Amino acid sequence: MTGTRRGRPRTPLLSRESIVAATLQVIDAEGTAAVGMRSVARALGVDAKSLYNHVDGKDGLLDAVTEHLLGGLDLPSPTGDARHDLRAIADSFRDQALKHPQAAPLVLTRQLASLRALAPVDAVLAVLRDAGAGTEEAVHMLRMLLATLIGTLLREVSAAPAFGSNDREDTLAASGLPALVDAAEHLARFDREAEYEYAVDLAIGAVLHRLG
Amino acid sequence: MTGTRRGRPRTPLLSRESIVAATLQVIDAEGTAAVGMRSVARALGVDAKSLYNHVDGKDGLLDAVTEHLLGGLDLPSPTGDARHDLRAIADSFRDQALKHPQAAPLVLTRQLASLRALAPVDAVLAVLRDAGAGTEEAVHMLRMLLATLIGTLLREVSAAPAFGSNDREDTLAASGLPALVDAAEHLARFDREAEYEYAVDLAIGAVLHRLG
């Protein structure tokens, strides 16, 4: 008979959150390439196959991490000054991405069919609408700003060509390309903060200028 | 004794170029994820280990492909009109990336310490200098334009969030986020060509506007 159950319920060893946390540990310590069912399970002192009870394979694991990171965004409350508000949203995006620089490519490249991803989109659209953009125009502007931000952050976490951080000045100077030789000194330098500010301010300025 | 050699020299089965070509075949047919020493070797009718005679492991294989694609860029000759020239350079970059859409993330994210990557950089700097930018300013502008272009193209080949191609209009409308509900109709549409033009023109316009 299937009557009363015996034995303690035994609290589970794993949870979605503990798995996500362990994955971030692995990423911070050894990079995205080191993430695997086995390495994450090892960090939890458990067998790799156990993860399948909480997460939908390796791809689902990475989705869970991406969703967790997007959920950690803390969006600023709007002040009414469009330039300031757009910049503040971009900053909060960047802050969150740089908390786990090695994990940033996940947030910046994985497309998630999740409501988590939509809050920042809504925030940007709201600011643009308040600044006088039509709905269609606001969507174009959102996408342009997002492209610039993503391109900039990918470069900042070394997941996109920087032209500078890698190439040594003497290599550039020896290239024989005239404009490049001229600029070698500046190409060889790369100040992440300054480059971020320049790119994002220019993009935001362009959008606001178009709004008149 | 080590005298005269006997037997025909036998022309090699493989070459760096044939390997790169086979890799592109695999990528076009099954995507970057399907690239492996074994799958590429299979496409060539050869053993996986043979590739090591021509290419430095899997990473070297991907570098070779990236370098090949960058080498295929055909840069336009400058006309003296900065807006037109910058746009033409961006277009040639995009054309090359879209020849193998599945391979595009390679060119857009791998950083290559190769002279091949420097020709387009020189071209952009030359146009900016001619338009009156100082060397340091030109480098900042180059990097901003590159970030926008890379972000845009990554999205175009579905390697970055698009907010639209994936999310269905009804999902967006049901999100409860007011600005997003308002724009749901436009967010659900995504015209690659139009979005590319909007983003790149806005970025180029911003740079030229700053140059006065």
Place this chain on the structure above:
DNA sequence: ACCTGAACACCGTTCAAGT
């Protein structure tokens, strides 16, 4: 409900051979 043992079909890579 949650964890694991056995098992499967994969990987990239080295190194000593073969021609």
Place this chain on the structure above:
DNA sequence: ACCTGAACACCGTTCAAGT
């Protein structure tokens, strides 16, 4: 010089068991 056989240390994943 170039290709391969044998071998190694890895992967992700399924499924039937155990508690």
